[in-house]
Amino acid sequence: VGNIATMNMDDIASLCAAMSLKELEGLVHKLEGDLKSDGERKLSLCLVFKVLANKMINREVFRRVLLKIRIRESIPVEVVSEKNFTFHFQNIEDPRRVLTGGPWSFDNFLIVLIELNGKGDIRNMSFNRATFWVQIHNVSLLCMMKRIGQFLGSL
Structure with missing residues (x-):
């Protein structure tokens, strides 16, 4: 086909047409229909949050503070990175209550929540x-008036 730097569109198209993921990765299996809906349901029960802090967050202290938020069931907390975490709730009411009950803080640092x-x-x-x-x-x-409040809030 030639040097990659001098390949034209037809050369690239013919190379792409010759490639097959099936040959490299083996059999292709389709996901069952319920797997996607189960994943969507689990995502609807999760919140991602970040503590906007200029220092490390003590996970155990943070977990104890979370227990003070009156959630119906225990909340598994997954550490994603130094200051990013996920909540995994058991029912749909709890993440809604947490989202609407804010703003939240930890050790005087703002916690930003995302669905x-x-x-x-x-x-x-x-x-x-x-x-x-x-x-x-x-x-x-x-x-x-609501519009004036929105205007002031946008400043």
Whole structure:
């Protein structure tokens, strides 16, 4: 075919057509239909979180703090990286309650929570958004509207 640096599109297309994953990897097996739905169900029970800290997080201390969050059942916590973790809940109400009950912190560091969607790598997720309750005092009644609140929150 020639030097790779001088290959044209037809040469590359013919090489790709000649390749076969089946020959290299053996038999191809199809997944059962239930496996995908089971995976989606398990993902719906998981939250990924990152502690925005400038120091290492003690996993055992963190786990003890998690026990204080009144969840119905114990929460397995998986360490993904130095400051990234996953919660594995047992029922659908608990992750919803954790998401809506924030913002959360640990040792005065913000915890950013993300729902898993099945795509990408946890290590590459962007933990750049958190929901906060903001209370503004002495606002005129005229300004107490959702749109004005959203405007102020976007600043």
